[in-house]
Amino acid sequence: MKAGPLSTLNKQIAVHVSALTATKTADGLIDPKLVLAWLMSTIGAPGFLIGLLVPIREAGSLLPQLLLARSVQRATRRKYWWVAGSAVQGLAAFGIAAAALMLTGSTAAWIILACLATLAVARSACSVSYKDVLARTIEQGQRGRVSGLAGTVSAIAVFGFAILLATGLLPREPRFVAGAVAVAGGLWIFAAAVFFLLDEKPNGEDAEANDALAGMLRPLREDAELRTYIATRGLLISTALAPPFMVMLGNARNAEFGNLGLLILASSVAAIVxxxxWGALSDRSSRQTMMLAGMLAALTLAAAALTAYFSASSVAGLAVASFVFFAQIAYQGARGGRKTHLTDMDTHDRKAIYTAVSNSVVGLLLLAGGALGLLADWAGPETVLALLAFMSLLSTVFAFGLSEVQRDKD
Incomplete structure (x- = not known):
């Protein structure tokens, strides 16, 4: 007996949710801002190498996409790019864990950075192919919920990890944290195996896949919606850049890992709730989702900056955790809104190209965001947070100019 359309759709959704849950959980277990930074510091890595973790991870996962998009566009089944990317991320995570367990100092640090760079490039292959696969296998109106459900389940898993760290039930020793990184590697391998089962119908080769690089950039000149979307998303990177400067408000540079566990808890709870x-709201209006996320981020970051300006000493740990909580809620909204908007907007069957172009531009902006650390050293983290709050507010103005892509397709 053949499966009906509903059961087929449910199977597709189950594959997406299972694979995304595994990869999102892996992301939490290997978080460069907290987990890898702490791991490298405990094995004696130099500070300047620790400082390279986030730029390598973020820019490395975005900048290669413009080059990868041409090959993805040629593929008749694009899920294989995602499968390969997830598998390579798993192998890279195993390499990071092995280096932390077997080596120390600069040698371990360089190997960890090399593995992280490999992981980031593999992640870019997943990113550039996923929205296209999602659009081909899940009906509009269900896509935001897929990401939202996976985000909630994975956040619960990371929440459990944070509890173990904060309470000391998981010993705060390099070998145990390296073990968590190895678990992340296993989750990526599992996700690759699950995603391989996805029923993606083959499509013919896209003629535009053979365009030169200049041709791939043509949408920036021709599509006003894409330009407005990139401007909005570029300003919303404020939600991703803010957390480290919030940590600085509490003078947490010398905090023990258990205190950082409190911040992981705040971040996890925000994602869970x-x-x-956000995913359901994105299915109704990704434009309004980004507007609300930008406004929430602006209010939260402005409050954090003002608290620091009028505080005689460092901001209390619970206050910092509260700011992280609301900032992470805004981040989840910005992330969910911009993903669903790009998936649902009319890309003239060039979704992989649109994804790569937008991600490459944002990758350059993230690299430029590295200069904010210098500003924080000169003027204080509260000044950086005030600037990021202004960026968040400005994002709502640009998001207002976006189309209601969900209503346009009803």
């Missing part, structure tokens, strides 16, 4: 709701 907001991911699915």
């Amino acid at each position: 907001s991911s699915y709701l």
Whole structure:
């Protein structure tokens, strides 16, 4: 007996949710801002190498996409790019864990950075192919919920990890944290195996896949919606850049890992309570989702900056955790809104190209965001947060100019 359309759709959704849950959980277990930074510091890595973790991870996962998009566009089944990318991320995570367990100092640090760079490039292959696969295998109106549900489940898993760290039930020793990184590697391998089962119908080769690089950039000149979307998303990177400067408000540079566990808890709870709701709202209006996320980020970051300006000493740990909580809710909204908007907007069957172009531009902006650390050293983290709050507010203005792509397709 053949499966009906509903059961087929449910199977597709189950594959997406299972694979995304595994990869999102892996992301939490290997978080460069917290987990890898702490791991490298405990094995004696130099500070300047620790400082390279986030730029390598973020820019490395975005900048290669413009080059990869041409090959993805040629593929008749684009899920294989995602499968390969997830598998390579798993192998790279195993390499990071092995280096932390077997080596120390600069040698371990360089190997970890090389593995992280490999992981980031593999992640870019997943990113540039996923929205296209999602659009081909899940009906509009269900896509935001897929990401939202996976985000909620994975956040619960990371929440459990944070509890173990904060309470000391998981010993705060390099070998145990390296073990968590190895678990992340296993989750990426599992996700690759699950995603391989996805039923993606083959498509013919896209003639535009053979365009030169200049041709791939043509949408920036021709599509006003894409330009407005990139401007909005570029300003919303404020939600991703803010957390480290919030940590600086509490003078947490010398805090023990258990205190950082409190911040992981705040981040995890924010994702748990907001991911699915943001996903559902994105299915109704990704434009309004980005506007609300930008406004929430602006209010939260402005409050954090003002608190620091009027505080005689460092901001209390619970206050910092509260700011991280609301900032992470805004981040989840910005992330869910911009992903669903790009998936649902009319890309003239060039979704991989649009994804790569937007991600490459944002990758350059993230690299430029590295200069904010110098500003924080000169003027204080509160000044950086005030600037990021202004960026968040400005994002709502640009998001207002976006189309209601969900209503346009009803």
